Amino acid sequence: MMLFPLALGEVTLTVVAFILGVALGTQLRSNLSRRTTLLILAMSVVAAFLFEAPIHYSSVLGGVFFEHITFSLKFISATIGLLIGKSFAKGGIQ
Amino acid sequence: MDAKELRGIKGVVAAAALFIIFFGVFSSFLQLEGNVARGISEEYNKLAYKMAPNNLASWVYDYRAIDTLLETGVIYVGAVVSVLVLGRGLVRLKVPEEDEIVKVTGMDLKTETMPVLLKYFALPVVILLIAYGLLVVLEAPTSGGGGFQCGVIVSSAYLLSVIIYGKKSPFEIKKKTLVALGAFGWGLYVLMGLPGYLTTGYWQYNVGSDLWSWLSSFPGEVPEILKTVFGEPFKLALQLKEGVFYATSGILPIINIGEAFNVIGAICLIFFAFIYGWSDPEEEKLE
Amino acid sequence: MIEISLQLLGFIAATVLVVVGIAGMLYLDNLIKKLIAFTLLSDGVNLALVSLGYVQGGIVPILEPDASIFEFPNEAALIFGPGIVLTNIVIGVSTTAILAALIVVLYRRYGSLKASKVLKGDRE
Known part of the structure; x- marks a missing residue:
């Protein structure tokens, strides 16, 4: 598999995932501890690998590091977007 | 009719009827099989092989947009009708008297007695499910995903959150927000038919998106770095035996995002109406 | 003589699902069971459409790197059926939601899920 010099629109979807994650994350109302946040991020990296x-x-930039080691960066950016969007939401339960 | 009534001759007749139905349906399925052309439609591959990233998108090119538009309409109408049917005071054919109405108690949800595993893992799972839904909708042009799948995944996250946490649900969407989401999705979808109509005269025709040429007509040049990093949005390189082809899925990604919002709104609205009976927890407090 | 292939098995399974659905809708009294039978029927139709696109020794219809444009259409499975199924699933979900809402309303009104009681108009 050859690597193209240009990222042909492979970054766009990651950015869109981040924006949509922020948009949906504002509907989440909960206070997460730092440990749970780290857990979610670690799980998202594992899921992105899967x-x-x-x-x-x-x-x-699209997530292909080596031939058989590829990460779905959209998933990670969506998770980060959700966590950031959640911090915009006012009020928290738990 | 009850199944217990099917004894003696009635049962024999019922079984015979089922056999007749079986062979009728089976033979009609077999006849279907002969009338279908094998493989992907070659016509599409000849016309559009330079454009379609996968062949879901190739047959889809002129058909899927309008088909999915009808789909979104169907799901929205389904949501609206079930909300109307379940809603309080919206539809009443004949007002039953007070003692005749069967009282339905709400679901008994106690968060205090929830198992520890659910309590600590439900919210991360909900967040990861939403992220998965977004992944599915954004990979729609290159895989079997799509807006409807994303909507179902996100609304199942909503249902999971509501069922586990009850009224203290962290993923709580107000019904006005849900209606707005559905309407926004459908509106975005319908408006995305406009570029195709303006350029080709066909509604929902899939036109390629070359955003940079649009942007350069505005005052101020787009920086080279942006062009290099983002490439051409939604454009992919196909490495085939015949060479490298560049493919864009046109307006399909945006259409799918619109459909995803619509389906999130519609299915969450259905769940909402079934769970709360079309009344916000906040409205109950006011009463 | 029809060759016994995966496609034929798919058609048989689809027919069984359809017939079970029709039988459930006709012969069962409980409205919820009727609804389940309805979803079985719709699943049977979906299975028939999916198995319509089966190709003996075919490949998954996604253009992978190093595929050939000209051989691909002949090898890949038919995508049209699954495409229709997507639409059908959406319609099935909408219909199921409306039917379930109707069942909830009928239960509130009659206090029973039996179709025979609902039809007679008995109230408990």
Whole structure:
């Protein structure tokens, strides 16, 4: 698999995932401890490894690091977006 | 009719009827099979092989947009009708007297007696489910995902959160927000038919999106770094045996996001009406 | 003589699902069971549409790297059926929601889920 010099629109979806995550995250009302936040991030990295980047992606910016080690960066950015959007929401339960 | 009544001759007749139905349905399925062209439609591959990232998108090119528009309409109408049916005071064919109405008590949800595992893992799972839904909708042009799948995943996260945490649900969406989400999704979807209509004359025609050429007509040049990092949005390189082709899925990603919002709104609205009976917890406090 | 393939098995399973659905809708008294039978029927139709696109020794219809444009259409499975199924699932969800809402209203009104009582208009 050759690496293209240009990220052909592979970053766009990651950014869109982040924005949508912030938008949906504002509906979450809960206070998370730092340990739970770290747990969610770690789980999202594991899940991103399991989901893999799509087969047409071929750049590091799209999540392809080596031939068989690919991360679905959209998942991670969506999770980070949700966590950031949650901090905008007022009030918290728990 | 009750199943217990099916004894003796009645049962024999019922079984015979089922056999007739079985063979009728089976033969009609078999006849279906002969009338379908094998493989992907070659016509689409000849016309659009430089554009379609996968062949879901190839047959989909002129058909999927309008098809999915009807789909979103159907799901929205379903949500509205079930809310109307379940709603209080909105539809009453004949007002039953007070003692005739069967009192339905709400679900008994006690967060105090919740198992520790659920208490600590439900919220992370809800957050990861929403992220998964977003992943599914954004990978729609290159995989089997789509707006409806995303909507179902996110609304199942909503249902999970409501069922586990009860009225203290952390993923609590007000019904006005839900209605707004659904309407916004449908509106975005319908408006995305406009670019295709303006350029080709066909509503919902899938046109390629070249955002940079649009932006350069505005005052101020787009920086080169932005162009390099973002490439062309939604554009992919296909490495095939015949060479490298560049493919864009056009307006399909945006359409899918619109449909996802619509389906989140509609299905959460259905769940909302079934759980709360079309009344916010806040409104109950006011009463 | 019809060759016994996965497709034929799919059609048989679909037919069984449809017939079970029809039988449940006709012969069962409980409204919730009727609803479940209805979803079985719709699943049967979906299965028939999906198995319509089966190709003996075919490949998954996603363009992978190093595939050939000209061989691909002949090898890949038919995508049209699953595409229709997507629409069908949406319609099934909407219909199920409306039916369930109707059942809830009927239960509130008659205090029973039996179709025979609802039809007679008995109230408990």
